Amino acid sequence: MAQSVEHERRWAGHGLRCNAEVRARIDEGGGVELVVVGAGVGRTGTHSLKFALEQLLGAPCHHMLEMLANPDQVPAWIDAIEGRPVDWSAMLERYGSIVDWPGGSFWPELSAANPNALVLLSVRDADSWYRSASNTIFLAFDRVPPEAAPWMDAVRKLLHDRFSDRLEDPTAMMDAYERHNAAVRATVPAARLLEWTLGDGWEPICERLDLPVPAEPFPVTNSTSEFREMIGLPPLH
Numbered sequence: 001m002a003q004s005v006e007h008e009r010r011w012a013g014h015g016l017r018c019n020a021e022v023r024a025r026i027d028e029g030g031g032v033e034l035v036v037v038g039a040g041v042g043r044t045g046t047h048s049l050k051f052a053l054e055q056l057l058g059a060p061c062h063h064m065l066e067m068l069a070n071p072d073q074v075p076a077w078i079d080a081i082e083g084r085p086v087d088w089s090a091m092l093e094r095y096g097s098i099v100d101w102p103g104g105s106f107w108p109e110l111s112a113a114n115p116n117a118l119v120l121l122s123v124r125d126a127d128s129w130y131r132s133a134s135n136t137i138f139l140a141f142d143r144v145p146p147e148a149a150p151w152m153d154a155v156r157k158l159l160h161d162r163f164s165d166r167l168e169d170p171t172a173m174m175d176a177y178e179r180h181n182a183a184v185r186a187t188v189p190a191a192r193l194l195e196w197t198l199g200d201g202w203e204p205i206c207e208r209l210d211l212p213v214p215a216e217p218f219p220v221t222n223s224t225s226e227f228r229e230m231i232g233l234p235p236l237h
Contacts, residue, residue: 034092034114035059035209038099039107039184040122041163041177043133045198046100049122051219052202056211059096062103067151068144077102078154080109081161088113102155105162107184111192118208119188121195123181126174138167 035057040046042064050061060066067073073091080086081102088110092098099122103110111119124132141152159165164176185193194208201218205211 034097034117036097037110037114037117037119039119041104042101042137044122044124048219049099053097057096062095062098063100074151081154081158105158119193121184126177129177130170130174
Protein backbone atom coordinates (compact mmCIF):
# COMPACT_ATOMS: atom_id res chain seq x y z
CA MET A 1 0.00 0.00 0.00
CA ALA A 2 2.86 2.39 0.75
CA GLN A 3 4.03 2.02 -2.86
CA SER A 4 0.74 3.23 -4.31
CA VAL A 5 0.45 6.07 -1.79
CA GLU A 6 3.88 7.31 -2.80
CA HIS A 7 3.03 7.16 -6.50
CA GLU A 8 -0.32 8.87 -5.95
CA ARG A 9 1.50 11.67 -4.14
CA ARG A 10 3.93 12.05 -7.03
CA TRP A 11 1.24 11.91 -9.71
CA ALA A 12 -0.85 14.48 -7.83
CA GLY A 13 1.89 16.93 -8.75
CA HIS A 14 0.83 16.38 -12.37
CA GLY A 15 -2.80 17.08 -11.47
CA LEU A 16 -3.61 13.36 -11.80
CA ARG A 17 -5.49 10.98 -9.52
CA CYS A 18 -4.42 7.36 -9.56
CA ASN A 19 -6.97 5.02 -11.16
CA ALA A 20 -7.93 1.98 -9.07
CA GLU A 21 -6.51 -0.38 -11.71
CA VAL A 22 -3.12 1.31 -11.58
CA ARG A 23 -3.18 1.34 -7.76
CA ALA A 24 -3.92 -2.39 -7.68
CA ARG A 25 -1.06 -3.19 -10.04
CA ILE A 26 1.35 -1.20 -7.88
CA ASP A 27 0.26 -2.90 -4.67
CA GLU A 28 0.26 -6.39 -6.18
CA GLY A 29 3.60 -6.09 -7.95
CA GLY A 30 5.53 -3.93 -5.52
CA GLY A 31 6.13 -1.44 -8.33
CA VAL A 32 4.53 0.01 -11.42
CA GLU A 33 3.70 -2.24 -14.33
CA LEU A 34 2.61 -0.27 -17.37
CA VAL A 35 -1.08 -0.62 -18.16
CA VAL A 36 -0.62 0.38 -21.83
CA VAL A 37 2.44 -0.05 -24.06
CA GLY A 38 2.12 2.11 -27.14
CA ALA A 39 3.65 0.47 -30.21
CA GLY A 40 2.69 3.24 -32.64
CA VAL A 41 5.23 5.76 -33.89
CA GLY A 42 5.08 9.54 -33.77
CA ARG A 43 2.36 11.39 -35.74
CA THR A 44 -0.23 8.64 -35.31
CA GLY A 45 -2.23 10.49 -32.67
CA THR A 46 0.24 9.76 -29.89
CA HIS A 47 0.07 13.23 -28.34
CA SER A 48 -3.71 12.94 -28.09
CA LEU A 49 -3.28 9.44 -26.69
CA LYS A 50 -0.96 10.77 -24.01
CA PHE A 51 -3.65 13.11 -22.70
CA ALA A 52 -6.38 10.49 -23.05
CA LEU A 53 -4.46 7.78 -21.18
CA GLU A 54 -3.48 10.17 -18.43
CA GLN A 55 -7.15 10.98 -17.97
CA LEU A 56 -8.25 7.34 -18.03
CA LEU A 57 -5.49 5.93 -15.81
CA GLY A 58 -4.77 8.89 -13.57
CA ALA A 59 -1.04 8.37 -14.09
CA PRO A 60 1.52 10.11 -16.34
CA CYS A 61 2.00 8.77 -19.86
CA HIS A 62 5.50 8.78 -21.34
CA HIS A 63 5.92 10.54 -24.70
CA MET A 64 8.84 12.11 -26.57
CA LEU A 65 7.97 15.43 -24.94
CA GLU A 66 8.97 13.89 -21.61
CA MET A 67 12.54 13.57 -22.89
CA LEU A 68 12.76 17.27 -23.58
CA ALA A 69 11.12 18.25 -20.30
CA ASN A 70 13.12 15.75 -18.20
CA PRO A 71 16.68 15.52 -19.52
CA ASP A 72 17.60 13.31 -16.56
CA GLN A 73 15.92 10.49 -18.52
CA VAL A 74 18.24 10.80 -21.50
CA PRO A 75 21.20 8.67 -20.29
CA ALA A 76 19.06 5.58 -19.62
CA TRP A 77 17.33 5.84 -22.99
CA ILE A 78 20.67 6.28 -24.74
CA ASP A 79 21.82 3.11 -22.99
CA ALA A 80 18.80 1.33 -24.48
CA ILE A 81 19.41 2.79 -27.94
CA GLU A 82 23.07 1.73 -27.84
CA GLY A 83 22.17 -1.79 -26.77
CA ARG A 84 23.27 -1.68 -23.13
CA PRO A 85 21.15 -3.40 -20.47
CA VAL A 86 18.46 -1.23 -18.91
CA ASP A 87 15.95 -1.65 -16.11
CA TRP A 88 12.68 -0.82 -17.82
CA SER A 89 10.72 -0.86 -14.57
CA ALA A 90 13.06 1.68 -12.97
CA MET A 91 13.15 3.84 -16.09
CA LEU A 92 9.37 4.10 -16.27
CA GLU A 93 8.40 3.72 -12.64
CA ARG A 94 6.69 7.11 -12.57
CA TYR A 95 4.43 6.27 -15.54
CA GLY A 96 1.29 4.23 -16.09
CA SER A 97 1.60 4.07 -19.89
CA ILE A 98 3.91 4.96 -22.76
CA VAL A 99 3.29 6.14 -26.34
CA ASP A 100 5.28 7.73 -29.19
CA TRP A 101 9.01 7.52 -29.77
CA PRO A 102 11.34 6.46 -28.24
CA GLY A 103 9.14 3.85 -26.56
CA GLY A 104 7.35 2.91 -29.77
CA SER A 105 10.55 1.45 -31.17
CA PHE A 106 11.11 -0.63 -28.03
CA TRP A 107 7.69 -2.26 -28.07
CA PRO A 108 9.17 -5.82 -28.02
CA GLU A 109 11.16 -5.13 -24.86
CA LEU A 110 8.42 -3.11 -23.19
CA SER A 111 5.65 -5.61 -23.93
CA ALA A 112 7.86 -8.40 -22.56
CA ALA A 113 8.71 -6.38 -19.44
CA ASN A 114 5.00 -5.61 -18.91
CA PRO A 115 3.27 -8.89 -19.79
CA ASN A 116 -0.17 -7.76 -18.60
CA ALA A 117 -0.15 -4.49 -20.54
CA LEU A 118 -2.41 -3.76 -23.48
CA VAL A 119 -0.27 -3.16 -26.58
CA LEU A 120 -1.83 -0.24 -28.42
CA LEU A 121 -0.80 0.16 -32.06
CA SER A 122 -1.85 3.62 -33.23
CA VAL A 123 -1.96 3.83 -37.02
CA ARG A 124 -2.96 5.99 -39.96
CA ASP A 125 -2.60 5.79 -43.74
CA ALA A 126 1.10 5.62 -44.65
CA ASP A 127 0.93 8.54 -47.10
CA SER A 128 -0.76 10.84 -44.61
CA TRP A 129 1.64 9.69 -41.88
CA TYR A 130 4.69 10.61 -43.95
CA ARG A 131 3.17 13.91 -45.02
CA SER A 132 2.49 14.82 -41.40
CA ALA A 133 5.86 13.60 -40.09
CA SER A 134 7.87 15.29 -42.85
CA ASN A 135 6.15 18.60 -42.12
CA THR A 136 6.68 18.34 -38.35
CA ILE A 137 8.88 15.99 -36.37
CA PHE A 138 11.41 15.31 -39.12
CA LEU A 139 12.08 19.05 -39.28
CA ALA A 140 12.71 19.25 -35.54
CA PHE A 141 16.12 17.57 -35.62
CA ASP A 142 17.82 20.76 -36.74
CA ARG A 143 15.70 23.09 -34.63
CA VAL A 144 16.43 21.99 -31.07
CA PRO A 145 18.49 23.93 -28.51
CA PRO A 146 22.17 22.93 -28.29
CA GLU A 147 21.68 21.09 -25.02
CA ALA A 148 19.17 18.75 -26.72
CA ALA A 149 21.48 17.91 -29.64
CA PRO A 150 23.01 14.76 -28.05
CA TRP A 151 19.52 13.35 -27.51
CA MET A 152 18.46 14.09 -31.07
CA ASP A 153 21.64 12.39 -32.32
CA ALA A 154 20.61 9.34 -30.30
CA VAL A 155 17.14 9.47 -31.84
CA ARG A 156 18.72 9.44 -35.31
CA LYS A 157 20.61 6.29 -34.32
CA LEU A 158 17.37 4.80 -32.99
CA LEU A 159 15.66 5.45 -36.31
CA HIS A 160 18.64 4.07 -38.24
CA ASP A 161 18.74 0.87 -36.19
CA ARG A 162 15.03 0.18 -35.66
CA PHE A 163 13.12 2.11 -38.32
CA SER A 164 14.78 4.25 -41.03
CA ASP A 165 16.74 7.49 -40.85
CA ARG A 166 16.27 8.37 -44.53
CA LEU A 167 13.92 11.16 -43.53
CA GLU A 168 13.77 12.82 -46.95
CA ASP A 169 13.01 9.58 -48.80
CA PRO A 170 9.24 9.01 -48.73
CA THR A 171 9.47 5.45 -50.03
CA ALA A 172 12.07 4.38 -47.48
CA MET A 173 10.20 5.95 -44.59
CA MET A 174 6.78 4.61 -45.58
CA ASP A 175 8.26 1.16 -46.10
CA ALA A 176 9.77 1.35 -42.61
CA TYR A 177 6.41 2.47 -41.23
CA GLU A 178 4.59 -0.44 -42.84
CA ARG A 179 7.26 -2.94 -41.68
CA HIS A 180 7.04 -1.62 -38.14
CA ASN A 181 3.26 -1.99 -37.99
CA ALA A 182 3.34 -5.41 -39.66
CA ALA A 183 5.87 -6.67 -37.09
CA VAL A 184 3.63 -5.58 -34.22
CA ARG A 185 0.59 -7.26 -35.78
CA ALA A 186 2.53 -10.47 -36.44
CA THR A 187 4.09 -10.70 -33.00
CA VAL A 188 1.63 -9.47 -30.37
CA PRO A 189 -1.17 -11.93 -29.56
CA ALA A 190 -4.61 -10.68 -30.55
CA ALA A 191 -5.74 -10.83 -26.93
CA ARG A 192 -3.16 -8.19 -26.03
CA LEU A 193 -3.27 -6.02 -29.16
CA LEU A 194 -5.48 -3.04 -29.94
CA GLU A 195 -5.04 -1.42 -33.35
CA TRP A 196 -6.41 2.10 -33.09
CA THR A 197 -6.81 5.26 -35.14
CA LEU A 198 -7.47 8.76 -33.83
CA GLY A 199 -11.00 8.64 -35.22
CA ASP A 200 -11.80 5.62 -33.04
CA GLY A 201 -11.83 7.80 -29.95
CA TRP A 202 -12.41 6.56 -26.42
CA GLU A 203 -14.56 3.48 -26.95
CA PRO A 204 -12.10 0.78 -28.09
CA ILE A 205 -9.53 1.79 -25.46
CA CYS A 206 -12.07 1.90 -22.64
CA GLU A 207 -13.56 -1.43 -23.71
CA ARG A 208 -10.17 -3.17 -23.62
CA LEU A 209 -9.20 -1.57 -20.30
CA ASP A 210 -12.67 -2.19 -18.81
CA LEU A 211 -13.06 1.49 -17.96
CA PRO A 212 -16.07 3.80 -18.38
CA VAL A 213 -16.14 6.05 -21.45
CA PRO A 214 -15.65 9.71 -20.46
CA ALA A 215 -18.47 12.10 -21.27
CA GLU A 216 -16.19 14.69 -22.86
CA PRO A 217 -14.85 14.45 -26.42
CA PHE A 218 -11.61 12.57 -27.04
CA PRO A 219 -8.70 15.05 -26.93
CA VAL A 220 -7.33 16.03 -30.34
CA THR A 221 -4.02 17.85 -29.93
CA ASN A 222 -0.72 18.65 -31.62
CA SER A 223 -1.93 19.32 -35.16
CA THR A 224 0.62 19.97 -37.90
CA SER A 225 0.10 23.72 -37.49
CA GLU A 226 0.46 23.53 -33.71
CA PHE A 227 3.67 21.52 -33.94
CA ARG A 228 5.17 23.83 -36.54
CA GLU A 229 4.37 26.85 -34.41
CA MET A 230 6.03 25.15 -31.43
CA ILE A 231 9.34 24.76 -33.32
CA GLY A 232 9.16 28.19 -34.94
CA LEU A 233 7.97 27.28 -38.43
CA PRO A 234 5.19 28.99 -40.38
CA PRO A 235 1.90 27.19 -40.95
CA LEU A 236 1.32 25.32 -44.17
CA HIS A 237 -1.11 26.76 -46.71
